[in-house]
Amino acid sequence: MPWFARPPCALLAFLFFLPAVQSLAEQSQAPLPLEDLRTFVEVFERVKNTYVEPVSDQQLLENAIRGMLENLDPHSAYLVADDFAQLQESTSGEFGGLGIEVGMENGALKIIAPIDDSPAERAGIAAGDYIIRIDGQSAQGLSMMEAVNKMRGKPGEKIRLTLVRDGGQPFDVELTRALIKSKSVRSRLLESGYGYLRISQFQQGSGKETKNALVRLKKSNNNQPLQGLVLDLRNNPGGVLQAAVEVVDQFVASGLITYTKGRQTDSDMRFFASGKDNSEGVPLVVLINEGSASAAEIVAGALQDHHRAVLMGSTSFGKGSVQSIMPLSQGRALKLTTALYYTPNGRSIQAQGIVPDISVARGRLVREQEGIFNVKEADLAGHLDNQNPKAPTAEASGKAEDGDYQLSEALNLLKALNVLQGNQNKL
Incomplete structure (x- = not known):
């Protein structure tokens, strides 16, 4: 992948660079608007010479780059060295x-x-x-x-x-x-036979952590297969795409998990299950809410399309775009939206989210308070539109109760599924 050298720090160097930019534009059959570029250079010169305080060429150019990216969509950004290092830390x-x-x-x-x-x-x-x-x-x-x-x-x-x-x-x-x-995966037994597995974010290694958690839950259940499992993705802001794929792979034996589509051919990718269901087909309820975003929505959407789990909670955030991290010189990087991802059945989640199979609110009092500050991808300025028909909205139900009402309802659903399965086996 070609990388360009660091931006010139002098106006003369920038002007000298314009013919090369024009040449690249001609090669791509999309000539750059030279009149607009002249306007940019004019503004650059005016700001540099007349702004109330001195501003360096480097600062002006970096501000121009930031503006170029931040006005594309809410998730594209120019990362200076410290920002890039912090991003790498968060994914590790x-x-x-x-x-x-x-x-x-x-x-x-x-x-x-x-x-x-x-x-x-x-x-x-x-x-x-x-x-x-x-x-x-x-x-x-x-x-x-x-x-x-x-x-x-x-x-x-x-x-x-x-x-x-x-x-x-x-x-x-x-x-x-x-x-x-930040240990991304935590697990415990809710009661005998029923497990709880929470993924707080998707990091490198979350797939392996999920596999290990399934083993621990079985051991905690006297080495007997679980009768049901709650996978909690509430308030999971997402993370590494590959980690989401690896988590889904723990619950499905075969088939497509997700795919991405972009303008460049290398942005079109398809991810498939490896061939083994490490969860041993345990009945599964996935909890999502308006804070479940990006990679969390990939997992929820894939399990829903595979009919592997029942989704419960409220409609997710709706971030269906993929950001590629492109290293630049001097430890900097470009975080650029390069593709949209889709569920196995071809649904785009962008600005719509995943609608749960069963809508359950956390409780009436909490729901009313959360409604004041509720924000989703579709509310963000400059968000990418979804090209699919408008998805149905979920009407949340529930009542105010102490404790985790959604988790309690998930456990009740798993018990009901086991009762129904037992009755069918007797017929």
């Missing part, structure tokens, strides 16, 4: 910080979800909280990467976040940074 599952997934909503920094067993989770930080100050300094106007940079740091260092929850009064939370080894 180890970094110094607080353990929170964050996003931007109308210019405000919003917590998508705390990572399991992290300083943020232990401090009681919740999905939907807004960060308004970091160590006393306003978070207003910060980009997401700038805010992340401020919150990450050496383990043992303290930090104070000022949060707003559900439109209430601001409150402070003091946290101590830690080495976040």
Whole structure:
């Protein structure tokens, strides 16, 4: 894959580079608009010479690159060296910080979800909280990467976040940074014969962790096959595509898992099961909600299309695009949306999400509060449209109860399925 050298740092060098850019454009049969390029150079020169404070050529060019990418869709971005290093850390599952997934909503920094067993989770930080100050300094106007940079740091260092929850009064939370080894898969027995497996995000190794968790659950069940399993993908923001494929592969023996389609031929990929169901066909309920995104939707959609699981909860986030990471010079990288992914039956999830088979809300009080801050892919400025017909929407039902109502209903469904299966065997 060809890479271009670092951008020129002087206006003269940039002007010298224009004929080469034009030549490349002619080769692709899509000539660049020279008048617009002249306008760009004119603006570049005016800003450099007349802006109230001195601005370097490098800063101006990097800002232009960021603007070029950020106006494509919400997920394409230009990553400087620190940003690229942090992205690599997050996919490897180890970094110094607080353990929170964050996003931007109308210019405000919003917590998508705390990572399991992290300083943020232990401090009681919740999905939907807004960060308004970091160590006393306003978070207003910060980009997401700038805010992340401020919150990450050496383990043992303290930090104070000022949060707003559900439109209430601001409150402070003091946290101590830690080495976040975000174990993506956790499991336990809910009761004899019924297991629970949660995947908080998809990292390198999540597939192997899922396989090992299935083995542990069987051992915990006196080495007897499970009668049912709940796979919890709620508030899972996604992650590595290959990890999602490997997780599905633990539950289906054959067939297509997902495929991607883009403009370039190398963006068209198909992923298939390897031939073994390591879950031994255990009855499966998958929990999803509006915080289940990207790779989590790949897993849910594949298991739904294969009729391998019953999906329960609420309609997922709706991020059906694939981002390719393209390394550049000086440790930088380009994160570019290059394809859309599809479920085995050809459904695009983009801006629509996965609709569960059975809609169950967390509870009436929680649902009403969450509705204030509910945001999905279709709400993000510049999101890619879905070319498929509009998918049906799910009407959530449920009642306010203490505890995890969705998980309780999933367990009840698994028990009911076993009762029905037992009755059929007697006939």
